[in-house]
């Protein structure tokens with residue numbers, strides 16, 4: 001019959017074994033939203049330049065194609081041209097598994113920036129990070145707006 005101490009060691013063994021099982025963080029996580037960050041500048045193409053200022057109060061469209069669904073939200077640029085918004089993704093998706101592509105679009109012309117073209121759109125791809133944080137909508141992944149390109153179509 002096992003002594004109390006060997007039973008205790010056995011229980012410790014079970015507990016330590018449990019620690020090496022995959023943690024929840026390593027399992028696919030259901031992402032319910034995308035936290036989009038970026039800055040829109042008053043420059044010839046909306047991108048950073050050393051002498052350019054952030055462009056405030058511009059309506060930016062964030063659109064994502066996730067799996068076979070499209071999701072869209074609109075955000076106004078804040079102080080210093082900062083874009084910081086949450087795009088809800090319905091039933092959610094699995095990071096690194098579900099195909100996803102997102103773009104940010106600015107319809108021209110905009111007020112208060114004479115450097116930008118007056119027709120067409122600015123469009124930039126979004127880059128998803130691996131940073132997953134908790135939001136009001138559930139788990140959300142952080143994404144950054146990349147380089148804007150002026151499209152005349």
Ligand SMILES: *[C@@H]1O[C@H](CO)[C@@H](O)[C@H](O)[C@H]1NC(C)=O
Nearest residue numbers: 058059060061073074075076
């Ligand atoms: C941004 O533009 C969209 C589409 O025109 C419009 O529905 C939305 O109300 C606008 N958002 C703001 C905050 O002006």
Ligand SMILES: *[C@@H]1O[C@H](CO)[C@@H](O)[C@H](O)[C@H]1NC(C)=O
Nearest residue numbers: 063064065066068069070071
């Ligand atoms: C989603 O958007 C893409 C690109 O704009 C379009 O080709 C596709 O038909 C859309 N899918 C749905 C389900 O609306």
